Amino acid sequence: MRYVGLTTIGGNHITTIINVQNIQKSFKKQTVLKDVSLSVTEGTVYALLGANGSGKTTLLKIITGLLKQDAGITSIKNWDANKNARAMQQLFSYSAQASTVDDILTGFENLVLIAKLRHIQNPKQVANDLLTEFKLTDAANKRAAAYSGGMRRRLDLAMSLVGNPEIVFLDEPTTGLDPASRNDLWDSIRKLKKAGKTIFLTTQYLKEADLLADEIGFLRDGEIVETGTPAQMKRLAGPDKLQLSFKTETEQLQAASHLSGFDLQTVNDVTLTVKLPDTVQTVMTILTILQGAEIKPDSFQVTSPTLDDVFMQLTKGA
Numbered sequence: 001m002r003y004v005g006l007t008t009i010g011g012n013h014i015t016t017i018i019n020v021q022n023i024q025k026s027f028k029k030q031t032v033l034k035d036v037s038l039s040v041t042e043g044t045v046y047a048l049l050g051a052n053g054s055g056k057t058t059l060l061k062i063i064t065g066l067l068k069q070d071a072g073i074t075s076i077k078n079w080d081a082n083k084n085a086r087a088m089q090q091l092f093s094y095s096a097q098a099s100t101v102d103d104i105l106t107g108f109e110n111l112v113l114i115a116k117l118r119h120i121q122n123p124k125q126v127a128n129d130l131l132t133e134f135k136l137t138d139a140a141n142k143r144a145a146a147y148s149g150g151m152r153r154r155l156d157l158a159m160s161l162v163g164n165p166e167i168v169f170l171d172e173p174t175t176g177l178d179p180a181s182r183n184d185l186w187d188s189i190r191k192l193k194k195a196g197k198t199i200f201l202t203t204q205y206l207k208e209a210d211l212l213a214d215e216i217g218f219l220r221d222g223e224i225v226e227t228g229t230p231a232q233m234k235r236l237a238g239p240d241k242l243q244l245s246f247k248t249e250t251e252q253l254q255a256a257s258h259l260s261g262f263d264l265q266t267v268n269d270v271t272l273t274v275k276l277p278d279t280v281q282t283v284m285t286i287l288t289i290l291q292g293a294e295i296k297p298d299s300f301q302v303t304s305p306t307l308d309d310v311f312m313q314l315t316k317g318a
């Protein structure tokens with residue numbers, strides 16, 4: 001087996017498994033990808049973060065050989081998508097935004113069908129194992145049409161794992177899911193990583209990238225404008241904030257004077273925000289100070305930086 005970019009750090013081999021160099025792609029006159037380069041290390045999770053229409057799906061399709069680039073090179077384990085498509089496709093699964101689940105079939109039948117199409121031995125056993133793994137055993141014999149959005153996405157992911165691929169590509173795996181289903185899917189993705197798989201996912205959610213990824217690439221205006229670990233990205237976006245609302249302006253002013261040692265901003269006559277260098281600890285300290293001063297906020301909430309905040313930071317830096 002050939003590898004790209006094999007290096008050794010402290011006795012451990014670090015292997016670049018996905019390599020993308022200077023990719024360009026336009027649709028007619030619209031340039032979608034100007035010049036995209038990235039690499040993904042074997043056994044890690046890479047999150048490609050970007051807004052609607054930034055070109056995430058286009059890049060994913062190019063890396064997986066579903067779409068041809070205008071210029072540049074991509075490879076998976078040194079197989080070039082345009083020259084070695086068949087060999088390369090054995091290595092990965094691709095879970096697109098549009099589900100491949102067949103509504104007329106049950107969850108079990110969907111999995112068996114895929115296993116048979118891929119000439120997997122013992123398709124029923126494979127289907128049952130995946131149903132267990134993705135907590136779908138109780139719904140195994142229900143038609144997929146009756147599945148919730150979260151169950152359907154889990155089934156879709158299970159189907160993509162038939163054949164045990166080394167690399168899993170997921171295009172916006174949790175878009176449209178409710179928070180509970182999103183959490184379930186995140187758990188499934190973490191398990192895949194623990195099982196040693198390399199995962200390349202696209203997302204619009206900074207939080208998703210933060211929770212799952214080892215490395216994040218931020219795609220904007222056809223380029224990766226920032227790359228880094230979740231911690232580095234979050235530093236770029238700024239800290240969490242505590243928003244405190246009071247019943248009266250007097251209370252707000254009193255609170256502000258007691259909290260003068262913090263990084264405060266006045267939103268309006270009754271609302272303050274406080275930057276939180278260490279979210280939990282700082283919130284506890286602030287509430288303790290207010291309690292000591294007998295000032296009770298009318299309401300409070302912690303907000304985390306959003307993709308918009310990262311955008312704003314990156315725009316500032318541009």
Ligand SMILES: Nc1ncnc2c1ncn2[C@@H]1O[C@H](COP(=O)(O)OP(=O)(O)OP(=O)(O)O)[C@@H](O)[C@H]1O
Nearest residue numbers: 027032050051052053054055056057058059172204
């Ligand atoms: N086959 C195509 N023909 C013409 N334009 C296309 C085609 N595929 C994508 N585009 C355009 O390329 C741009 C990027 O689309 P893409 O689907 O890659 O973005 P995305 O970041 O995945 O967006 P989303 O988060 O909405 O899925 C969009 O403006 C889209 O309309």
